[in-house]
Amino acid sequence: MMSPTARLVVRRLNQRNQALAPFFTSTKSFATEASFETRPFKLHKLEEGPKTSVTVTRDEALKYYKQMLTIRRIETASGNLYKEKIIRGFCHLYSGQEACAVGMKAAMKPADAIISAYRIHGWTYLMGVPPLGVLAELTGRKSGCARGKGGSMHMYAPHFFGGNGIVGAQVPLGVGVAFASKYRGDDNVCFALYGDGAANQGQIFEVYNMAKLWNVPCIFVCENNGYGMGTSAERAAASTTYYTRGDYVPGIWVDGMDILAVREASRFAIEYCTSGKGPLVMETATYRYSGHSMSDPGTSYRTRDEIQEVRQNRDPIASFKEKIISTDLASADELKAIDAEVKKEVDEATRKAKSDSEIPMEELPADIYAAPLEEEVRNVAPWEPLRHKRIGSAVNLN
Amino acid sequence: MASALTGRLGRQVANKFLPTLLTPKLRLRVKLEHGFRQSAALFVVGSEIKMPSLSPTMAEGTIVKWLKNEGDPIAAGDVLCDIQTDKAIVSFEIEEEGILAKILVGNDAKDVKVGTLIALMVAEGEDWKGVEIPAAGSAAPPSSPAEAKPAASQAAPAVEKKTAGGHSGGQGPAVHRLLEQFGLSSSDVPATGPKGNLLKGDILNLVNQKGLKPKAPQTVLPPAASKAAAPAAAAPSKTPAAKAKPQVAKGSKFIDVELTNMRKTIAKRLSQSKSTIPHSYGGIDCDISEVLKLRKALKSEGIATSVNDFVIKAVATALRQYPHMNCIWDGQQAVPVGDVDVSVAVATDTGLITPIVKKASEKGVQEISAVVRDLAARAKQGKLQLNEFQGGSFTISNLGMFGINYFSAIINPPQCSILAVGTGRLILGSDGKPVQSMNVTLSYDRRAIDEEQAAEFLSGLRDILKDPSRMLLGGVPPSMRARVGI
Numbered sequence: 001m002m003s004p005t006a007r008l009v010v011r012r013l014n015q016r017n018q019a020l021a022p023f024f025t026s027t028k029s030f031a032t033e034a035s036f037e038t039r040p041f042k043l044h045k046l047e048e049g050p051k052t053s054v055t056v057t058r059d060e061a062l063k064y065y066k067q068m069l070t071i072r073r074i075e076t077a078s079g080n081l082y083k084e085k086i087i088r089g090f091c092h093l094y095s096g097q098e099a100c101a102v103g104m105k106a107a108m109k110p111a112d113a114i115i116s117a118y119r120i121h122g123w124t125y126l127m128g129v130p131p132l133g134v135l136a137e138l139t140g141r142k143s144g145c146a147r148g149k150g151g152s153m154h155m156y157a158p159h160f161f162g163g164n165g166i167v168g169a170q171v172p173l174g175v176g177v178a179f180a181s182k183y184r185g186d187d188n189v190c191f192a193l194y195g196d197g198a199a200n201q202g203q204i205f206e207v208y209n210m211a212k213l214w215n216v217p218c219i220f221v222c223e224n225n226g227y228g229m230g231t232s233a234e235r236a237a238a239s240t241t242y243y244t245r246g247d248y249v250p251g252i253w254v255d256g257m258d259i260l261a262v263r264e265a266s267r268f269a270i271e272y273c274t275s276g277k278g279p280l281v282m283e284t285a286t287y288r289y290s291g292h293s294m295s296d297p298g299t300s301y302r303t304r305d306e307i308q309e310v311r312q313n314r315d316p317i318a319s320f321k322e323k324i325i326s327t328d329l330a331s332a333d334e335l336k337a338i339d340a341e342v343k344k345e346v347d348e349a350t351r352k353a354k355s356d357s358e359i360p361m362e363e364l365p366a367d368i369y370a371a372p373l374e375e376e377v378r379n380v381a382p383w384e385p386l387r388h389k390r391i392g393s394a395v396n397l398n
Numbered sequence: 399m400a401s402a403l404t405g406r407l408g409r410q411v412a413n414k415f416l417p418t419l420l421t422p423k424l425r426l427r428v429k430l431e432h433g434f435r436q437s438a439a440l441f442v443v444g445s446e447i448k449m450p451s452l453s454p455t456m457a458e459g460t461i462v463k464w465l466k467n468e469g470d471p472i473a474a475g476d477v478l479c480d481i482q483t484d485k486a487i488v489s490f491e492i493e494e495e496g497i498l499a500k501i502l503v504g505n506d507a508k509d510v511k512v513g514t515l516i517a518l519m520v521a522e523g524e525d526w527k528g529v530e531i532p533a534a535g536s537a538a539p540p541s542s543p544a545e546a547k548p549a550a551s552q553a554a555p556a557v558e559k560k561t562a563g564g565h566s567g568g569q570g571p572a573v574h575r576l577l578e579q580f581g582l583s584s585s586d587v588p589a590t591g592p593k594g595n596l597l598k599g600d601i602l603n604l605v606n607q608k609g610l611k612p613k614a615p616q617t618v619l620p621p622a623a624s625k626a627a628a629p630a631a632a633a634p635s636k637t638p639a640a641k642a643k644p645q646v647a648k649g650s651k652f653i654d655v656e657l658t659n660m661r662k663t664i665a666k667r668l669s670q671s672k673s674t675i676p677h678s679y680g681g682i683d684c685d686i687s688e689v690l691k692l693r694k695a696l697k698s699e700g701i702a703t704s705v706n707d708f709v710i711k712a713v714a715t716a717l718r719q720y721p722h723m724n725c726i727w728d729g730q731q732a733v734p735v736g737d738v739d740v741s742v743a744v745a746t747d748t749g750l751i752t753p754i755v756k757k758a759s760e761k762g763v764q765e766i767s768a769v770v771r772d773l774a775a776r777a778k779q780g781k782l783q784l785n786e787f788q789g790g791s792f793t794i795s796n797l798g799m800f801g802i803n804y805f806s807a808i809i810n811p812p813q814c815s816i817l818a819v820g821t822g823r824l825i826l827g828s829d830g831k832p833v834q835s836m837n838v839t840l841s842y843d844r845r846a847i848d849e850e851q852a853a854e855f856l857s858g859l860r861d862i863l864k865d866p867s868r869m870l871l872g873g874v875p876p877s878m879r880a881r882v883g884i
Contacts, residue, residue, distance in 0.1 A: 076493040079493055082451075083448075083450030083452065084448060084450070084451065084512070084513055085451045085512055085513070295453075295454060297452075297488060297489070299489070304475075304477070304489075307475055308473075308475055311473070311474060311475050312473075
C-alpha cells in the first residue's frame with residue numbers, strides 16, 4: 001500500500017564487510033533505515049504539525065513488529081481462553097489497534113506516564129509486564145501482574161497507571177498525573193487515553209479546561225476505533241472530529257493503523273507539551289476487530305465484510321510487515337522467525353496461565369495499601385478481621 | 399476406541415504421505431506406535447479448536463453448520479461454524495490463520511460441552527491431511543486451579559441403566575436411590591406395594607435381613623480421561639457422511655429416525671408450497687398409441703427411448719405453444735421464462751430430486767433420453783451440481799412405471815406447474831377399438847395460471863401425444879412472438 005511512496009535510504013549495513021564477502025556464506029545485506037510518507041495529519045489550532053516523512057531503522061522496525069505481533073497474540077489467546085471459560089468476567093480486546101499503543105510507546109521517554117481505560121492488555125505488556133503476567137492476571141492466577149486479583153481492567157506497571165473500569169474516569173486521573181510532573185518540575189508528560197465512546201463524557205471536558213488553564217503536560221489521546229459499546233461513533237456523537245473537541249486545546253488527527261504515523265505524532269505531542277505549551281488532543285483513527293467486550297459479538301452494528309475488509313487492507317501489522325519487506329529492512333524469513341518466536345512465547349505463557357495456581361486465602365487482604373495505616377482489614381464478619389500484608393512491590397508511588 | 403482410531407488412521411496416513419512428508423521444512427513429530435511395532439507414523443501436530451463458550455451462561459452448544467471444510471484456508475476473523483448457544487445461533491470466529499485440518503464434531507452435533515475438541519487446525523504450508531488426532535487426555539478441559547476438590551468428592555454414584563425387571567409400575571426416587579446405594583437391581587427385591595410396585599420399606603427390609611452395606615460410590619474418572627474420550631468416540635457417528643442408522647434403545651419399542659438434511663429441506667419446501675400456493679388441478683387422458691408405435695419402431699432400429707422422453711418432448715413443445723404456462727412466481731407476479739427448462743423428478747435413496755433438462759424444446763427425443771439418463775444416474779450417486787437441479791420452469795413427475803393410474807403432485811416453487819404422469823393402459827375408444835391411454839394430471843398455481851389456460855395447455859399436450867409428428871411443429875419462442883405478431 002505504501003510502497004510506491006516509500007523512499008529507500010540506501011545505507012547498507014554490510015558495506016564495511018563487502019571486502020570480506022567471500023568469507024561469508026550469506027552476504028544478504030539489509031537496509032539499515034527506510035523512510036515513508038504517512039497519511040497527512042489533520043490539525044486543530046496548530047500552525048504546524050509533525051512531518052509526514054518518517055524514518056525508521058531496521059532495529060526499530062523489528063522491535064515494533066514484534067511488539068505489535070505479541071499484543072495480537074496475547075489478545076487472540078485471551079479471546080480463546082475466554083471462550084474456554086478460563087477467563088471470566090470482563091475482557092476487552094485490543095486486536096486491530098496495536099499500532100496506537102506501540103506507536104505511542106515508541107515515542108515515550110522512559111519516565112513518561114500513561115493511563116488508559118479497560119482495553120489495556122497490550123499496554124500492560126508494552127510497559128514491561130511479560131505475556132505471562134498479563135495472561136495469568138486474566139485467568140486470575142498468582143503469576144498475574146496483580147497476582148490475579150485485578151483481572152482484565154486492573155493491571156499496573158511502573159509509569160503505567162493502569163486500567164480503569166469507569167468509562168472516562170481515567171482521564172481526570174491522567175491530568176492529575178501530568179499535573180504532578182508539572183508540580184515536581186520534571187519534563188515528563190502523561191498520556192491519558194480514552195475511546196470514542198468515552199469522548200462524550202462530561203468529566204473529559206472538565207479536565208480539558210483545567211489542563212489548558214494550568215498548561216498541564218497532558219496528552220489527551222482519543223483512540224477512535226469507530227464504535228463505542230454497541231453502536232457506531234456517528235450514531236453516538238454530534239461531532240466525530242474528536243481532535244477538535246478540546247475546543248481551546250489544540251488537536252491533531254493521525255492514522256492509527258500506521259505505527260510510524262502514530263510515533264511521529266506522539267513525538268510531536270511530547271515535544272509540544274514539554275515545551276510548556278500545555279495539553280494537546282490526539283485522535284488516532286483505528287479499528288477494533290472484536291466486539292466491544294466478550295459479550296458483544298461485534299457484528300450487530302457492522303457487517304462482517306467491513307471487518308474483513310479492514311483486516312485485509314488496513315491491518316496495522318500486515319501493512320507494516322509489507323513496508324519492512326518492500327524496503328528491504330528485513331526478509332520475509334526473518335519476520336517469519338519472529339512470528340514463530342512470539343507464538344512460542346505466548347503459547348507457553350498461555351499454558352502456564354492455565355495451570356498456574358491461585359493465591360492462597362491469606363493473600364486476599366495483601367497489597368491493598370502501599371503504607372497501611374491500619375493492619376486490620378474488615379472481613380465479612382467485623383469481629384474476624386483479616387491482616388493486611390505487603391507481598392508485591394508498590395509501583396508509581398511518586 | 400480413540401487410540402484404535404488414531405492408530406489406524408496413523409498407518410494410513412503414513413503409507414500415503416510418507417514420501418511427501420519427509421521434506422525437512424515440515425514440522426513433524428515422529429510418533430512411535432506403542433509396543434514392538436517397528437513402523438513409525440508421521441504426524442503434523444495441529445492446534446486444537448474447542449467448543450467455545452459464546453454466551454456467559456453457555457455450558458454446551460450445538461454446531462448448526464460448518465462454514466469451512468477440511469482443507470480450507472482460514473484467515474483471521476473468518477467464521478468457522480455457526481453454533482447454537484443456549485440463547486441464539488452465534489457465528490464462531492477464529493482469530494488464528496492456517497488450514498482447517500480436521501473436523502471432529504460434524505454438522506448438527508447436539509449439546510457438545512464447552513471445551514470439547516471440535517476441530518484441528520494446522521499452519522499454512524503444513525500437510526493438513528496428516529494432522530495428528532490427539533489421543534485421550536489432551537482434549538480435556540483445563541484443570542481447575544489449585545484448590546480443586548479431590549476427584550472422589552465430586553464423584554456421582556454409578557447409575558444403573560437396567561430397566562425395571564418384573565415391576566411394571568414406577569419407582570420413587572427414594573427407591574431408586576436406595577437401589578443404587580446398595581448396588582441392587584429391582585428384581586432382587588420382593589415387592590409388596592400396590593400393583594407390584596417396589597417400596598422403600600421392601601429394600602430396607604432386605605437390607606436388614608441380609609445385613610447389606612451401602613456400596614462405595616463408583617469413582618468417576620478424573621475429567622482428563624473421561625471427557626477426552628467422549629469427543630473422540632462421538633466423532634465418527636456424528637460426521638455428516640456417516641449414514642444415520644436408526645438407534646434402537648435397549649428395551650424400547652420405538653425407533654427414532656432422524657431426518658437427513660435433504661429430508662428436512664424437502665419437508666420445509668413442500669410444506670411451504672402446499673400451504674402458500676393455491677393449487678388447482680386438471681387431468682386429461684392422452685392417447686399414446688402412436689407414441690408407443692414410434693417407440694417400438696425406433697427400438698427395432700436400436701434406438702432406445704422411453705415413453706417419458708416423449709412426454710418431456712411433448713410437454714416442452716406444448717410449453718412453447720402455450721408460453722404463459724412456462725413461468726415462475728416471483729412472490730408478486732408470474733414471470734415468463736424464455737427457455738423451456740423441464741425438471742424431471744428422480745427418486746434417490748435419500749429422497750426425490752429434480753434434475754433439469756435444459757432447453758428441452760430445442761432438443762430431440764434421443765438427446766432428451768440421453769440427458770435424462772445421465773442426470774438420473776448422477777442424481778442417484780449424489781453427484782449433481784447445484785445448477786443441474788436448481789431452477790427449471792416446469793416439472794414432470796412420472797409414476798407410470800409403478801402402474802399408478804393417476805396422482806397429483808405438489809408444485810415445486812418458484813415454478814407454477816407440475817405434471818403428474820400415470821401409467822399407459824388399454825381402454826375402449828369411442829369407435830369401439832382399444833386405445834392406449836395415459837392420464838396426466840396438472841397441478842398449477844392458480845395465482846399465475848387460469849383454469850382456461852391450463853385446459854388449453856392440457857388439450858394441446860394431448861394432441862401432441864396423440865400425433866407425435868406435431869412435435870415437429872415446435873412452437874414460437876416468446877422472444878419472436880411479438881415480432882411475428884402472435
